[in-house]
Amino acid sequence: MTQAKDRINLKEKLALFDELWTPKLVAKVNDTDIRLSKIQGEFVWHHHDDTDELFLVLKGELLLRLPDRDVRLREGEMFVVPRGVEHKPVAEEEAHLMTIELEGQPSTGNVRNERTVESPEWI
Amino acid sequence: MTQAKDRINLKEKLALFDELWTPKLVAKVNDTDIRLSKIQGEFVWHHHDDTDELFLVLKGELLLRLPDRDVRLREGEMFVVPRGVEHKPVAEEEAHLMTIELEGQPSTGNVRNERTVESPEWI
Numbered sequence: 001m002t003q004a005k006d007r008i009n010l011k012e013k014l015a016l017f018d019e020l021w022t023p024k025l026v027a028k029v030n031d032t033d034i035r036l037s038k039i040q041g042e043f044v045w046h047h048h049d050d051t052d053e054l055f056l057v058l059k060g061e062l063l064l065r066l067p068d069r070d071v072r073l074r075e076g077e078m079f080v081v082p083r084g085v086e087h088k089p090v091a092e093e094e095a096h097l098m099t100i101e102l103e104g105q106p107s108t109g110n111v112r113n114e115r116t117v118e119s120p121e122w123i
Numbered sequence: 124m125t126q127a128k129d130r131i132n133l134k135e136k137l138a139l140f141d142e143l144w145t146p147k148l149v150a151k152v153n154d155t156d157i158r159l160s161k162i163q164g165e166f167v168w169h170h171h172d173d174t175d176e177l178f179l180v181l182k183g184e185l186l187l188r189l190p191d192r193d194v195r196l197r198e199g200e201m202f203v204v205p206r207g208v209e210h211k212p213v214a215e216e217e218a219h220l221m222t223i224e225l226e227g228q229p230s231t232g233n234v235r236n237e238r239t240v241e242s243p244e245w246i
Contacts, residue, residue: 007194008201027203029175029223032155034201052152076133078157080150100152100223 010036010058014096016123023099023107023120033103035120040094045086046109051102053081060095064088133159133181137219139246144238146222146230147246156226158243163217168209169232174225176204183218187211 013026013036020038027034039062055062056078064071064079065088071079081087107117136149136159143161150157162185178185179201187194187202188211194202204210230240 006202007196008203010199010201027177027201029155029177029203030206030225032152032223034177034223054150054152054157071130073130078131078133078150079129080131080152083153100155100157102153 021115024123025120031103035099037097039091043089045088046111047086048109054100056098058096063090146243148243154226158222160220162214166212168211169234170209171232177223179221181219186213
């Protein structure tokens with residue numbers, strides 16, 4: 001599926017997948033991806049050279065570890081990690097996120113490992 | 124205020140203003156604006172030559188009139204109006220929106236009237 005041409009219901013989209021740390025593409029605004037993710041546990045420290053990354057919590061709680069501090073986000077809260085800034089997303093319980101970033105960015109930024117999603121699939 | 128460097132709580136941001144049809148800037152992702160708006164009544168038909176526009180309903184209900192159909196969006200639903208496509212947002216009751224679009228775009232696109240916001244203020 002490419003660009004959604006109809007109404008996008010976030011809860012319905014989130015019900016379509018269970019995989020953790022596997023962002024799915026639900027919309028594009030120009031060259032910008034709107035992605036949904038389910039996460040639990042600790043991700044890898046990484047950064048994105050070419051894009052800022054916005055995290056919006058849709059469900060649960062996200063701990064964003066940054067070089068100089070931790071940012072805790074609850075449902076309805078968001079934070080923009082500027083390009084180039086190291087970060088490590090952590091969630092003790094399963095959390096659901098919307099992320100907004102430049103298209104074509106792998107999920108692990110400058111790092112490649114078994115969790116890397118090079119290009120999210122449309123749902 | 125320029126770019127938010129801290130947690131952005133959507134409900135707290137929405138409590139900061141009451142004006143209708145007056146988008147406020149709460150975050151930027153690269154060259155893309157994340158805006159919040161309160162609306163009620165009928166807006167003007169318009170289009171944006173240079174940007175897609177994503178509408179996400181945070182509260183209430185939005186009727187997006189398009190040239191060939193109407194799209195009704197409730198809380199947690201979103202829709203992307205592609206660049207160049209005429210649209211007219213309508214809300215019978217007060218509704219709260221997040222919109223995502225290229226920076227520097229006036230709120231009424233190709234139209235100028237008393238409702239035009241050339242550049243949203245940061246909150």
